[in-house]
Amino acid sequence: MNTDQLSLIYSDSSSHDVNLAAAALHGWNQEYDQVDMGLFQGSLENLAGSGIQVFRERLNISVAQFATTPHEQISILVPLELAHQGSADQARNICADGITLLPYESDIFWVCGQASDYVVVSISIDLLKPLLCDEDLNALMQAQRSYAVNLPAQRLVELRRTLPSLLQGHKDDAQILSPELRNRSLQHYLADVLLDLYTGYDDCGGKRDWRPLGNQHHYIVRKSMAFIDSAEGLEASVLDVCKALNIPRRTLNYSFERVTGMAPSRYLRSVRLNRVRREVLTSSEPIGSIAARYGFFHAGYFGKEYRRLFGESASQTRMAFKVK
Incomplete structure (x- = not known):
């Protein structure tokens, strides 16, 4: 693998139209509908490398999102701020106060509320193969619906602080680390995050309980x-x-x-x-x-x-x- 393949590509954009906002995210086949009144404002920060992607999206009003998750990647959504607006996690298909495992290579539909702010992390199957047993890897790849896990409050606070900082600090890292080291460092961190979520244990010593969403x-x-x-x-x-x-x-x-x-x-x-x-x-x-x-x-x-x-x-x- 050459250095160019290991480099990280950062982009940021803003839009006043939901169609442009949906099209701004590469690798995701998606369509947005504005379902709340007013002038739409959206912003996207995206950091992509070899087998990994982290993006943060902020939307000022309620938007219905139809998307297909990326090919051969496991994706999770970390809410920074998701308003309930009378809806429920189970019906909405996204967890507002925990982590959502998005369906594998499948369609997902959900409606975010006003002033939504969230981070999505995607990791390729190839990076996870050496780290997971076949049973766990197959379970992730067979997930055709969303699943949620409620983390200890401090762990969720830590993720909400750390993941946005990865996007904000990419320029500083570029000045002191080679492209290969930056990419590998991010690969290892994101893989550790997913492994901790999927195979880790709760405060009582039991394996974390992933509950299916959608009803x-x-x-x-x-x-x-x-x-x-x-x-x-x-x-x-x-x-x-x-x-x-x-x-x-x-x-x-x-x-x-x-x-x-x-x-x-x-x-x-x-x-x-x-x-x-x-x-x-x-x-x-x-x-x-x-x-x-x-x-x-x-x-x-x-x-x-x-x-x-x-x-x-x-x-x-x-x-x-x-x-x-």
């Missing part, structure tokens, strides 16, 4: 999203979703409240407005035609709701990105 409420929301993304669901109402899933409205309402922190009517409207925004940004088709395709037939109502969610009109969105 029936999360499943219902995912099925609802799949339906409205289908051809027959583009213009579907909340009642149409209930009929398609064969569930009572109160069940749908409760599921969305637990997973997203908001009512299904508001959430689904926000998702459709995001679909419109993406097409406004990527095509020259008349805005009214795009809006109608997603069920917004009244121009006045569409304009009011679009501005309420994004803090600008659809024509301003298109003009701003044409200028850029």
Whole structure:
């Protein structure tokens, strides 16, 4: 392996659009929907090397995130600040006060609250093979859902302090360490973090208990999203979703409240407005035609709701990105 392959690459970016924020993270196939009202502001710090990646993302308002975890990497999410907003860990699929093991090479969906701040660490399977027995390694690779572990308070505080400092201190290390030493040092530290989380012991001497996340409420929301993304669901109402899933409205309402922190009517409207925004940004088709395709037939109502969610009109969105 040559020195170039062992070098660490640091990048940082900021964005006022969720689509640009989602695209800024290399190696992750993801899509963001802004589901809270106001002007979006997001920032990303990313440090990537041979077999490792650490990134910190900060989002000022609630965003629905759809992502596929990287190929042949084990990933964990460490919350620095995650607001509950009425949702629950089990339904949201992410632990707000502990560590989340993200599913291996699988899709993940969750809705972060306002002022979210978190760090994600990814480590390649090749780095972990010499350190884990086959049983533990296979268990990590077979995880097709999120798992959470609640650490002792002091250990969580330590991780919340140390991981952001890795990003902040990379320039200082570059002045005193070779690229190979920096990369190997970070490899060893991150591998130790994951090994301690997965194979370590709690304060009572027992093996740490990883509990599965995601429940029936999360499943219902995912099925609802799949339906409205289908051809027959583009213009579907909340009642149409209930009929398609064969569930009572109160069940749908409760599921969305637990997973997203908001009512299904508001959430689904926000998702459709995001679909419109993406097409406004990527095509020259008349805005009214795009809006109608997603069920917004009244121009006045569409304009009011679009501005309420994004803090600008659809024509301003298109003009701003044409200028850029």
